[in-house]
Amino acid sequence: MQFTGSLVVLGAVALTLSACASNDDVYYDPSATAPAVTCDATTFDYLKGEPIESVGSIATPLRVRVLGPDDFVPKDYDPNRLTFTTSPTGTVSRIFCG
Numbered sequence: 001m002q003f004t005g006s007l008v009v010l011g012a013v014a015l016t017l018s019a020c021a022s023n024d025d026v027y028y029d030p031s032a033t034a035p036a037v038t039c040d041a042t043t044f045d046y047l048k049g050e051p052i053e054s055v056g057s058i059a060t061p062l063r064v065r066v067l068g069p070d071d072f073v074p075k076d077y078d079p080n081r082l083t084f085t086t087s088p089t090g091t092v093s094r095i096f097c098g
Contacts, residue, residue: 013051015060017020038061038062038079039079039080039097039098040097041082044058044095045095047095048092048094048095049089050091050092051092052066052084052090052092055092057086060082062081062082063078064081064082065081065082065083066084066085067085067086068085068086069087069088069093071085077098079097081097081098082096083095083096085086
């Protein structure tokens with residue numbers, strides 16, 4: 001009976017290891033899926049000092065993020081995101097990509 005139990009354990013180990021085996025047919029190339037960097041924050045320099053509401057009228061394919069004067073700036077870099085920061089008076093104080 002102990003022999004059967006050993007076979008079950010051995011089969012479970014073999015099944016677990018086969019699930020970890022690499023698949024040579026699949027290759028992940030991160031450069032193939034990375035989006036092209038298209039952000040150029042200097043294009044929007046004319047908005048510095050303008051009311052933050054003016055950001056809503058821009059036409060851009062970029063993702064736009066608006067941060068308040070006391071907001072935490074996350075470190076999650078996105079090359080296709082345009083970020084506007086707001087001054088305490090409600091105007092655009094900084095524009096950057098990321």
